[in-house]
Amino acid sequence: MRVVIAGAGAVGRSIAAELMENGHEVLLIDKSPHAVSVVRVPRAEWLLADACEISTLDEAALERCQVVIAASGDDKVNLVVSLLAKTEYGVPRVVARVNNPKNEWLFNDAWGVDVAVSTPRLMSALVEEAVSVGDLVRLLRFSQGEANLVELTLPEGAALVGTRVGEVDWPRDTALVTIIRGAAVMVPAPDVTLAAGDELLFVATAAQEPRLGALLSARDGDRDGD
Known part of the structure; x- marks a missing residue:
């Protein structure tokens, strides 16, 4: 897979090193x-140029890329790169770094962003995930379809403990x-029985998160069955 990373700071370089370790071809762009x-x-390609310029992206051959990562420390730059990558070059997957959480609302498909990654939000979500049992925690927001990656650790006494996955009436626009479970990562087959302490990861729309949270955290005998 060919990946172009706009922004060769510590974040961009770290991403590049990780991707190349996994066998991907990486080009880093930075004007500094x-x-x-x-x-x-050393194994990455490098381009000293402004990633917001069409001539730079032409030289980078973005039309041959499967993924563009806008990883600069400037949200304006990341938005422009994302928009150009998607609209001018048709890059299938555009991932953008959000530096200021106040700008997160801009990082959506209107600006060509498929996945927006906010470091402050991720850090707070990971803290919540580590200490919260029975509370729905949003880990990642996907721009397309208003979907989010959310997590909940099933508490003791939850109504769904002992229930098979296929028997649960999950909210619409929700996918487990x-x-x-412990060290195991399990495929949520219909016959898998949920147990207390299970960490459940869902892709769900924001509109369905309240119902999903209520369903998962309901105590035994208190679920309304809606």
Whole structure:
């Protein structure tokens, strides 16, 4: 897979190194000579240029990329790169870094963003996920379809403990993606029985999150069955 990363700071370089470890082809773009440090990621391609310029993206051959990652420290730059990648080059997957949480609402499909990653939101979500049992925690927002990746650890005494996945009337626009039980990552097959302490990961729309949270955290005998 060919990936172009706009922004060769610490974040961009770290992403590039990880992707190349997994066998992907990576091009890093940055207009700052100080950021273009080939020795730090020697196996990557490098381009000293402004990623907001069409001529730069032409030189980077974005039409041959499967993924563009807008990882600069400037939200305006990340939005422009995302929009150009999607509208001018038809890049299938555009991932953008959100530096200021106040700008997160802009990072959607209107700006060509498929996935917006907000470091402050991720850190707060991971803290909540680590300490919260029985509360729905939003881990990641997907721009397309207003869907989110959400997590809940099933508490003791929850109404769904002992229930098979296929027997649950899940809210619409909700999909159970996986069940983490101890060290095991489980496919949520219909005959899998839910247990207390299971970490459940869902993709769900924001509109369905309240109902999903109520369904999962309801105590035994208190579920309304709606």
